[in-house]
Amino acid sequence: MKAPSEATYAELKRVLAESIPGERLIDDPLRTLAYGTDASFYRLIPRLVVRPESEDELQRVLAECRARGVPVTFRAAGTSLSGQAVTDSVLIQLGRGWRGHEILDAGRAIRLQPGVIGARANQLLAPFGRKIGPDPASINSCMIGGIAANNASGMCCGTAQNSYRTLRDLRVILADGTLLDTADPASREAFRRSHAGLVEGLERLSAETRANEALAEKVRHKYRLKNTTGYALNSLVDFEDGIEILKHLMIGSEGTLGFISTITYDSVVDEPCKAAALAFFPDMATTCRATIALKPSPVSAVELMDRAALRSVQDKPGMPESLRTLPDGAAALLIDVRGHDEADLESRMAEVQASLEGIRTLEPVTFTREPATYELYWKIRKGLFPAVGAVRDTGTTVIIEDVAFPVERLDEGVLALTEVFHRHGYPETILFGHALEGNLHFVFPQGFEKPGEVERYQGLMDEVAQLVGVEYGGSLKAEHGTGRNMAPYVELEWGPEAYALMWEIKALFDPENLLNPEVILSRNPTLHLENLKPLPAAHEIVDKCIECGFCEHVCPSKDLTLTPRQRIVIAREMARLEALGEAASGEEVERLAALRAACGYAVDETCAADGLCATQCPVGINTGDLVRELRHERLASRAGLAHRVGRHFSGVTRMARGALSVAGAANRVLGDDLMEKASGSARRLSGGRLPQWTPALPQAAPVRVLKQPPSGQGRDKVVYLPSCATRVFGASRQDGEETRSAMEITLALLERAGFEVIIPEMVGHLCCGMAFNSKGQFEEATHKARELNRELLVASQNGRYPILMDTSPCVLHLQARLDKRLAVSEPVAFAHDHLLERLSLVQLDEKVAVHVTCSSTHMGLGEKMVALARACAREVVVPAEITCCGFAGDKGFTTPELNASALAGLADQVKGCSAGYSNSRTCEIGLARHGEIPYRSILSLLDRASRPGS
Template structure:
């Protein structure tokens, strides 16, 4: 019986809303894409909110004989998170629960928790979870456990398998088992006695087969994620223990993990590292063998090609350029509970290496900045290849392990294969203590001869790893589709047959992620290869890793940066090929809202992206290309008559305030909503956090003398037009408070001439009116240049986004500051604190993060309040200039969890962008205002005039 997707969707529609049952072409492509180099497009994508829904979905899938694949973050690399059937996504605002035991020895996590979040929850206890994949800032716990991901400092002892405390899971038949709950275990033993007996029999047969048992022990002396976790059959006697450990690394093919309990590990606060250079890889590997006995946390091996790939990056050591071609490096990491112990450990390591030949003396750094710079060498290797690859090619990162005594010979063997198959850009790095190597190269899958070249390389790599050295074909990235054809080659026929027995025992209908781990198609690793057609130089370097997704404000509403790029690549391909005009029209229509209208343009994706892609720049460029002459004329008029636009805005705000006073908030909201609907959503939505009109600016130059200096103050157009909301605790305009603070600190204030007509142009740029934005910025630049006496005086802008835009775009050598940095650097020394608030909520804007001001902002807030709370989600608020008015659903989605994440006793919220503060106030349930208000309230002049 074949799958009936229409009937299944109708069945699911009884308990899942239409907005979470997705089958349109654009979103099935976008949501169906993961970080691997494979592509399957699902027939149906379902966003699943909770365990009860998952149980009902699995029951329905069984009735309709429909395969399903579970997806967490989609950062996996081996093709285990894609499907051409039904893809079950963890809804972004759900599956995020966690609990920590009193002694912090155990943390229980739902599968939607990002790995880095788990560590942040444990940080106050100086604990962390054991797994530490490179993708930990994006990867979710469900994927980390299902793939048995490990990482640089994890080794084998601290992976999910070895730190598993308990598991809550859903089997293919919909049964829920919680191994931490004795009642659940008892009920399961009664209901699934045959399953547990079968596991016990298989375990006994395995232990009684000395050859197979010894092979399993041998395989797991190394890192190994090829196939199922057969070690569970010899490590445990209780079938419940066997079952839950089999789930680790099963890649969603045996069941769904709805919660995992981890035994936490110590997270030592004191750290040191050294990049140690050796004349050859053989000598480096001799050092690895010695370091296994030393108190090291991690040892990362890098060949010369790896070092060469990053040597021109900023902050890299100059000596990297002068190294011989044979040089290899070890990045050695050491951690301890206190500085004294750390120094003793470093001394012990240096003693171990004293008889090893080095290229230069080993130097451990204890400085946090230098420490991070050295680790950036290692972290930059994968993106370094991605950034320089030929457009249209993809980046492959393979993941293997060798016995450490054979590591040097294995590296030489890989180098010979790269040479033989002409992968001259390939580089090698890895977790040397475990013999775990990654090699990275670029590949074109659009040419048959190139696919054959790849096939030849991989066939010989498998022979090298398994045949010559008895290694692992997948050490930590999971089997997926990538290595499924080679599982039997690595494990042998007995173990392979055992794996199929386990699969059929748990999933007799083969509906859970079929084709992953076990696949009878010997060439499945060469099929369904993902195309990466050129689309635009702004995004062509994207490797679709998904690291950008957790920070994107539209991630739970429409598309993420990765998904926007996937969609635009397909639109561009269809335009160039001309093959399917109907599909192209549908894509362009849907992308207008999904991709363009709901992109916040915040640019935080570039910070998280390994190759620095700002998807917002693509959005602006597309908007510009879609503008006709009418839009350009409107933009020109706005640019020339900006003072009129500002005056009109203030008049509108005064009218809205009057209406609010007359109608009250409830009736005003209903009236505004009706007018918005009648206008086709062209009229902005009013809300109770809407500001009132700001008052008039003072004279251009004040008479207050500047005993401590002079500053040019540019009140942004937002703060010139938008005053406080009716319910805000501080009712003075921001420009008044900013000047009050400057006067207290003894500064003379200059305001540029005719400020009412000045704007940085960011609002025009966000609409794609780039030429008009440039004109507006140029006018402002000239005014600031004149007011500052050609850069003599610093320039202060009171709004973070405007300041960042000016810093990026202004060409004259102006000293441009936003409030937080200026207050910290220039004002606090002339002020004295007279009071503190009890507690405040702090929102750090996107542009503050991009300017590196997050820590400064936090420290300044802590000067003004005894407690400072930050929301769990650290991304953009989604107000995005005026989108909070025109697309309020973006702001609502981005801040859905804000109110629940803040304690009830917060007195107010603070930020440094007026528009962001509107959305924050609306969704937090308390007023947000500029941090300037708080500083002005809590500080007075050190020496009153």
């Protein structure tokens, strides 16, 4: 197929701009590279990225592309591992417009748009005791569109609860722009008339396949296993109706047959009682015999791990000591059992134990129901893939493949695979997988830069394909999708007859071959060796990134500019281009200049540097640390200014309070609307250097309250350190109920709890240093932290008294910077550990919202914060998918669009709440602005609901 010309893409963008806003038609070098990268080891850079927000827009895009012969590829979360979500043509990327959902039949079904994250679907179903069937390991990040398009399964899903088996209905848009709603009889009938050739063609292929006994039996055998290689040919033997065949062919089609705009799943029961055992066996053969014995027992999951896999995690914190002492050749099964109640669980555990009688284990098999140990066992299993990623050499990628053997031949298959790996020079390969399904993942580091590496990889894959697909009659792709990586081997696995059938299916749906060409089906025998992704060294902080995308869903800038993964992609590309030096071509020089010009805003200015990405990253990368390093380099010339601000900090905070007072006076004269417009104009004229005024801007804080005398002799003492934010920002002007500053609330609550409060000397001069650190001014940040450490030691008498800081991010920043004798808490932890036992609570008859700050997430305080709020108020709302608020210290003023993007949809979720509560004063400003309700310190809620205790 001839590639479209530059002029064709330019014309396409011009035509699409007539109906789609220009900001959703993207063709600049930085964002096409960033948005075009997925979790696979392939790289193709799209010529145009389009973000349609509705079915109508998508239909127009497809129509215009088809009219010009332009290929299109659909992208949801981009966690796909096999290259099915990359393109050098038009990439259709899902945004906010595709996150709709609806619960049906009291939770027995759920209707989802493709942009909904899998874990969010389960969150919606949880109140009904149900979940969706598929449970891929990436469920916290991957989207429904990818789950369905890849027929992703997972740990407990097997073949009975995958998308194919739990599909009820879908809405699909075909290559010609036609929309079919399989739940609507009128739509089905209209489609039968308008697309009679397609429907009749599918029914003909079904009849021919069922009549061909050998082929039909082969299809049934292949889908007895987990299988995502090629198209879902089981639809041809499972159904006779053309619409039903079409519906099920869409599952696992990887965007090559059409676009799933809505899918309705039949949900499955989520049994609440859970137990797990980590069983160790002397060798792989015994482990596989145990797997076969467990097959008929009532287990939810059986996960196999070989000795190399266990060795890769044995030295990580928290791992059981027994992992280190296992002999070579040993293997393990993680056995998960679930039940409707405790009696059901006990019965099932006993049945599992009986299944293993007579099979030798290295130690007795013991089940645990203790949550921490249960989670530890699953942490071992889920940590295997990233464990390889963390230790690989810089510049190499991580290959993860997933094959399936007939379970009765699993032990033979494992041994044969291991021999193949050693023969081709991959002794470090680890094996693990979903044992009940005969589904094995093998993971190894792979470089492509050195001579011979591509050829070595090709030799390995050729032999693996022959072994699994031909000799054992297994699946070359059990659950990760065919993609580009296995497309050259589809015919080898399925044979010429079934392969020809797949091409007929493709021709019926997409005769011009415009939907994700070269994915699943390809005539190119070396496709899997082309367009390999470079992973050059960029910075030691991020060089271990495997570009999986697990970080993206928690990033506050994900819908505005870039995600952590995409920032790393840009850093790597710039490093690669810079390393070329004088050898760079003119095009590469221009590309580097374009990336440098655009990265300031996209990479730096819109990064909240909150570190939430590290909480989701398999290898613990905090991309915020990289951005701070870049700021340090960029702002090195401002170190002198930072030094002066730090040495005159009390004066700076006084000026800030004065500016708030002036702004308040101006606002009283101009009103909110005129004030906001005037501020916006001034900000634009200043090139973004002036801050944006917001109606949620508080009054100046009354610091005089810190001069109060001691509250009484003989009481327990506490050191109270108000942060610089609470010393500057007082109560909200718009809060008609709470007129006190956070400092006043805190002091009143401590008095009620019977504490004598100690305020450190020179409190107006003190700062934790976070404000400097976030700007890359590390030296001054260190100075301020040391200064504060000294004063807190004095005030607390060397750690004799507990210390309360009223702002959570400050406490997180100080955790590794203060003397170990100092016990510093933020409001949630202090209330839980020191206040609740001293107070009597009277629950308020209110519905309130809680925002768990990113720092609270890092410190593991989310559950405590919600529990504290529930003890104080009748109903507590925790808005879904609102992670970091994006205010990020001062970015709510300097980059207000980040705060707005991060909190999009907040107001709808907190509607009806009397107020919102959190533990960071600056976050509360942005939350109040975009939540359209007052936001206050969590201590305010506790103060309102509490009375002095006994």
